[in-house]
Amino acid sequence: MLKTFSIGGIHPEENKLSAQSAIQELPIPKIATIPIAQHIGAPAKAIVKKGDEVKVGQVIAQSSGFVSANIHSSVSGTVFKVDDVMDATGFRRTSIIIKVDGDEWLEHIDRSEDLVTEITQTKEEIIKRVGDAGIVGLGGATFPAHVKLSVPPGKTAEVLVINAVECEPYLTSDHRVMLEKADEIMVGIEILMKALEVKKAIIGIENNKPDAIAHMTQVATKYSGIEVCPLKTQYPQGGEKQLISATMKREVPSGALPIEVGAVVQNVGTAFAVYEAIQKNKPLFERVATITGKSLKNPSNWKFRVGTPVSDIIEAAGGLPEDTAKIVGGGPMMGKALVSVDVPLTKGSSGLLLLAEEETARKATKACIRCGKCVSVCPMGLEPYLLMVLADKKEYERLENDAVMDCIECGSCSFTCPATRPLLDYIRLGKGKVGQIMRARK
Numbered sequence: 001m002l003k004t005f006s007i008g009g010i011h012p013e014e015n016k017l018s019a020q021s022a023i024q025e026l027p028i029p030k031i032a033t034i035p036i037a038q039h040i041g042a043p044a045k046a047i048v049k050k051g052d053e054v055k056v057g058q059v060i061a062q063s064s065g066f067v068s069a070n071i072h073s074s075v076s077g078t079v080f081k082v083d084d085v086m087d088a089t090g091f092r093r094t095s096i097i098i099k100v101d102g103d104e105w106l107e108h109i110d111r112s113e114d115l116v117t118e119i120t121q122t123k124e125e126i127i128k129r130v131g132d133a134g135i136v137g138l139g140g141a142t143f144p145a146h147v148k149l150s151v152p153p154g155k156t157a158e159v160l161v162i163n164a165v166e167c168e169p170y171l172t173s174d175h176r177v178m179l180e181k182a183d184e185i186m187v188g189i190e191i192l193m194k195a196l197e198v199k200k201a202i203i204g205i206e207n208n209k210p211d212a213i214a215h216m217t218q219v220a221t222k223y224s225g226i227e228v229c230p231l232k233t234q235y236p237q238g239g240e241k242q243l244i245s246a247t248m249k250r251e252v253p254s255g256a257l258p259i260e261v262g263a264v265v266q267n268v269g270t271a272f273a274v275y276e277a278i279q280k281n282k283p284l285f286e287r288v289a290t291i292t293g294k295s296l297k298n299p300s301n302w303k304f305r306v307g308t309p310v311s312d313i314i315e316a317a318g319g320l321p322e323d324t325a326k327i328v329g330g331g332p333m334m335g336k337a338l339v340s341v342d343v344p345l346t347k348g349s350s351g352l353l354l355l356a357e358e359e360t361a362r363k364a365t366k367a368c369i370r371c372g373k374c375v376s377v378c379p380m381g382l383e384p385y386l387l388m389v390l391a392d393k394k395e396y397e398r399l400e401n402d403a404v405m406d407c408i409e410c411g412s413c414s415f416t417c418p419a420t421r422p423l424l425d426y427i428r429l430g431k432g433k434v435g436q437i438m439r440a441r442k
Ligand code: SF4
Pocket: 377, 378, 379, 380, 381, 382, 383, 384, 406, 407, 408, 409, 410, 411, 412, 413, 414, 423, 424, 427
């Protein structure tokens, strides 16, 4: 029987419409809008100003703390301005806007397709280079990768778990990277293993990607200590705690980090970015994203330069369908609606989903019938029906005691509720408030 996590989970319609579409390169934009905060943690600090000439790969904003990440130019040209512009969530955030001129890369970046397998850097050099290259978790979490590689004193990493489950419906970018860049990913994993001083890596892939499982398993035989673990398709298996439960059969306690059970989790796309940073001197300024939707002419996967407007990728996929009611950044379960097609794609853009009116219509909320379905699907063992009520009544102390902060915002509860109660919406509000209270206490 295939492995999966121990409690809860759902199986939404997969809709992997773009799975057969090989990665294509999106044309370079005319203007790139590059936000200085594309990661969890402190925003980077802009170090260029209007009129400066920049090349592809050049640092344009520097990390401003331990949990922060450098930002590099994805294009060559002239800085037009450094200004607050609207991002995907509708907030105005500082961005570096560059008028593109040609495509001039820093000379030390190796642009060849040659596979470089020999790893010459020490553990310390790898962690520093990953930090310098501005690599963040590419599964959507955007947590700076070098921080996860810096194991806290007193803790020991035993296993590197590679998140290649891509459990969100519709998204296929990780799937395609695995089919097209398997060797590079394996070397990236070896580099991560060296940085963590672990002898074992497990790549978790859901069994709705049999071609990726077969290919990665075959390629992994050339590399020691790396195994592929096929997993039952079950959302939200991409959650760190769920993936550790599925692949290692270890449970991360409430409020603890994966390192407590000897695990460090990195996304498969991140492993590829680490390969490029260490073996090719290439910082993170481009990545692969899926553009998809049932009405879209050409659901597909594209390698894009950070800062490219969303409208460019929609155009490349056949243009905006007339019936589009909502554009979601990320997958349908955990993604967030975009406010405009003029906002830029960033390091965290794993996909864009175009939804038609009938797919987005909210159904009327009915009274809870105490069926318990939300409880049985919650992968964190919470009681979502109760958390919603407590959040609504602003009972924050009880919310905290009932472990609201353990909620991974997977949306399984709202998805399954027969009374169509907006459980996650309320839980998110409650979490925000409890988080504020907890921070104020420190
Ligand atoms: S309470 Fe949170 S973790 Fe549990 S199902 Fe709902 S969204 Fe997911």
